[in-house]
Amino acid sequence: MAAVPIIRTCSAALALVLSAPAWAQGDPAAYVRARAADAAGSAQAAAQGYARALAAAPDDQIVAMRAYRQALTVGDYSLASRAAAVMVRAGMAPPDTAILAFAIAVHARNLAGANAAVDRIASGPLDFLAPGLRGWLAYDRGEDAVAQLDQAKGSALARRYTERHRALLLIASGRSSEAVVALAPSLTAEPDTDLRIDAAMLLAGSGKRDPARALLAGTDQSLRQLGKARASAAFGGSRLFVQLAGDIAGEDMQALSILLGRAALLLDPEEDRARLLLAEALSQDGAADLALGLLGEIGRDSPVAREAGAARIGVLQRAGQGEAAAVAARALAEGKGASRDGAELYGALLGDLGRNDEAAAAYGRALGLAGEAGSWKLHYLQGRAYDRAGNWAAALPALRRAVALAPDEAAPLRYLGYALVLRGEALEEAQQLLERASKLRPEDADISNSLAWAYYRRGDVARALPLLERAAKADPGGAQVNEHLGDAYWRLGRRYEARYAWRAAAIGAEGDATARIAGKLAGGLQSN
Known part of the structure; x- marks a missing residue:
């Protein structure tokens, strides 16, 4: 990065x-x-x-x-x-026009044009790409590309981009034994899966299928899925551009990401990783239809088929098509090869649509798919969905399970504690849960508000007040915290300040809270 x-x-x-x-x-x-x-x-x-x-x-x-x-x-x-x-x-x-020029020249087999484009790249802020691109052009000319890379001067950033391509060029040059040594770091605790895929495809293309299969061990890829590749400047250039596009993904650089994706696909129309990154950039740029069209080009047997399915859901969500996103997510949750992550995503989408009963069922399916790996988070999400669906009897054990599995996670502690306070149940336990959450996140306004309300409901209004004031200062527009603050002021006889806080709460109030706060402003606080 x-x-x-x-x-x-x-x-x-x-x-x-x-x-x-x-x-x-x-x-x-x-x-x-x-x-x-x-x-x-x-x-x-x-x-x-x-x-x-x-x-x-x-x-x-x-x-x-x-x-x-x-x-x-x-x-x-x-x-x-x-x-x-x-x-x-x-x-x-802009500097990225040289990348387009390189891709067009290589696609047209215009080596002179490609060399001129690399010279332009080398003179601008994308210069770290130049050594790798020059190495692949040298390979196409029949020269010793590895030696040229080894002699190239460049920054640490340039070396980061060229090191992986040195290994690929060793394979391309028939020096597969040296390549295996160079690839060793990609097999460590933080494996470079993309590099292993590219190397395996080149090894398969040179007839060395056994080493190719060995490189893929421990990944979810197969040589049958990936096929084989022919070494060329088109292959190397497309991979360099995909690498950079991946590095800047999520960095609000859609224009550059789109250029890199288009250049990579021009060089290698079969490179689905470029298609995936390009679709994401187009979606973020507001071109949902184009993004969906690209994702539709990724076949079911593609190495990135599952990622494409998840990306499609993201595109639909971004385009405001929540129902369509939920339909697409259902396939990941319940279809062939359903996964825990797919079921969790489906649950989240259903929750966003207010279909909380179905969301709880989806989280239950995720727990079933996770097996022993079922996490506190899934129990928490399921309990929250049950609660929002009005099924407290089912929500309570799920939330208790989440707290038992993650006693040091603030989110389930806060949710269960506050839910108990709202229902007037087990107030001492609720207070203890919220105190634990507050110790974990002392600056969290929601937790401070929840803990203060536990104190208030247990009759300790004086202890609640400073927490509520701190929470209101952190969230001055918060309807709930200002309503609670007004209630505390009223109980302490500070009527003017109470109405001031309720007026602040009324600005952002929604649903039942609107009428409730209006009643307090009109007649004061009648009951807890």
Whole structure:
């Protein structure tokens, strides 16, 4: 992840360019229509509009920038290349245009163009990719690629990216025994599964199937699933780009992630890991339909089929399609090869939809699939779902089991303790549970509020008050904590402060709490 600060700087600079005012001189109507389609999330229409605007104003740098990004979104390499050329001529091309140029050149078997692209990469913030890319180009030329890598100068970040490719180039060069030694670190306590997969595919491609199978031992991959690969700059370049895309996943760098995914797929259309990362980036960028289309291209026998299923659920959730996400999650929870994680995810989605009885059943299935590995978290989630469904008789034993399994986890301690307080049950036990939770998380406003309410319900209002004041200070807009604080003030005879706290609570109150707080403001506190 050391690449991230460098790339974030590049991304920030790019964002400044994108935010600059623009006007297409050649065909303003086409540009305006493209911007409208872009804003509406119509990716294909936007790309077509930008293409027309760029054709009408071939030297407009801002149109070129928008056309470039939209072309990458939809996978129009021709438009992206034309737009990038405009920016290069103007001297304002973002550094990642060199990655696209490399992929297009290698795809076209244009080694001279690929070398020129790597020179551009080497002169910018993505320079750590250059040694590995040069090594693979040397291999394609029939040169000693490993020797060139060993002689290459580069930063620690560059070495991190080239070390794994040195092992792959050893295999490509027929030096598999040396490669096995170089791959040894990938078999340690923190195995590099992607490297093992790539190495196994190259070994299989060179006819060394037994060493390939040995590399995959301990993973959930099989050589039959993976197949074999031919060593080339296309293979190596795609893996470098996938590696970087994986490193920056979740770092709010969708533009770069999309570029890397598209470049990797151009070099190797069978690389489903690139497809998966690209779909995630497109989804985060608002292009849900494109993301779902990419995930649909990943077959059931793909090494990343299960990850693709989970990614599809995430895309649907992000797009606000909760019911569709739940349907997709059900297959992971109940279909062939159902897993504990799939059942847990299904339970979470059902809970989000308010289908708490079904959520509790899904968590029960997850517990069944987990067997001895069943964790406190699953018991806690099931108990919470039962409680929200109004089934306290089923919730209580599940929550007690969670607390028994995890006596030092604040979440189940707080939930069970507060649930007991609300019901007026086992108040002494509830107080003890909440005191334990508070010791674990003394700054947690929800826990402080819950513990204070336990004191209040047991008649120790003076002890509750400072906790409630602290919790309200930490969460000044919290309806529940302000209502509790108002109740405590009222019991202590501080009527003005009580109404002030209730007014604060009324602002964020929902459901039954709205009428209850209104009654307190009108007539004070009548009962506990």
